[in-house]
Amino acid sequence: MSTDPDRWRALWRAASCALVVLGSLSSSTVPTGLYPVYVDSIGLGEAAQSAVFAMYIAGIVPVLLLSMRGRLPVSTGTLAGAAGASIAGAVVMLSAGSPETLFAGRALQGVGVALASIAGVGAVISLGRRLTLPAVAVIGGLMPSIGAAIGPVLGDYLGRSAWSPPMRPSGACRSS
Structure with missing residues (x-):
């Protein structure tokens, strides 16, 4: 592989973009495993769970929609x-103490995933083509x-674990 500094910079950018996408999608799916904790600690009912997903x-x-109109570079x-x-x-989801904070956290996660999908995946694929490295685009x-x-695996681990993350949902203390 070439030692051209521009090529290495482009590879670094592609890796950074891929990590943003990975992190965004992971963090947005962590709550899946935590819903039983939210049900127990907040009293979240089935309708409220559906609303959080919405x-x-x-x-x-x-x-x-903004992206389709060409307004998001x-x-x-x-x-x-x-x-x-x-x-x-x-952070909002992990520190949620009410359905309203869950709603806000999920909306923020949706914004993050949409931005990561548009910018991150697009940048990685574009950089992969420019570098003539198809593997970068596949990644x-x-x-x-x-x-x-x-995300769901991590969320399930957090929800079942005796280990308590720094910002466990309010009132979600476990007794052995």
């Missing part, structure tokens, strides 16, 4: 927004699936 879509759709700023919204959504395409698979 808030995710409410976060995704406006971003995708594939840029570092968009990726930073994706990472920020995903992190903020995860960019796999990151959403890998991230979506990691």
Whole structure:
């Protein structure tokens, strides 16, 4: 492989974009394993659970509509927004003490996933083509699936574990 500094910079950018996509999708699917904890600690009913899931879509759709109109560039700023919204959504979800905070957290996660999908996957595939490395584009395409698979496993672990994350949902103390 070439030692051209521009090529290495492009590879680094592709890897960074892929990690944002992986992290965004992972963090957005972690709550799946935590819903039993939310049910126990907040008293979240079936209708409220469905509403929380719907808030995710409410976060995704406006971003995708803006993207279709060409108003969201594939840029570092968009990726930073994706990472920020995903992190903020995860923090809100992990510290949720009411259905309203769950709604807000899920909407933020939806925004993060939409931004990551648009900017992250697009940038990785574009950089892979420019570098003439098809594997980079394949990795960019796999990151959403890998991230979506990691999240529920991590969430289930957090929900069942005796280990308590720093921001466990309010009132969700476990007794042995």
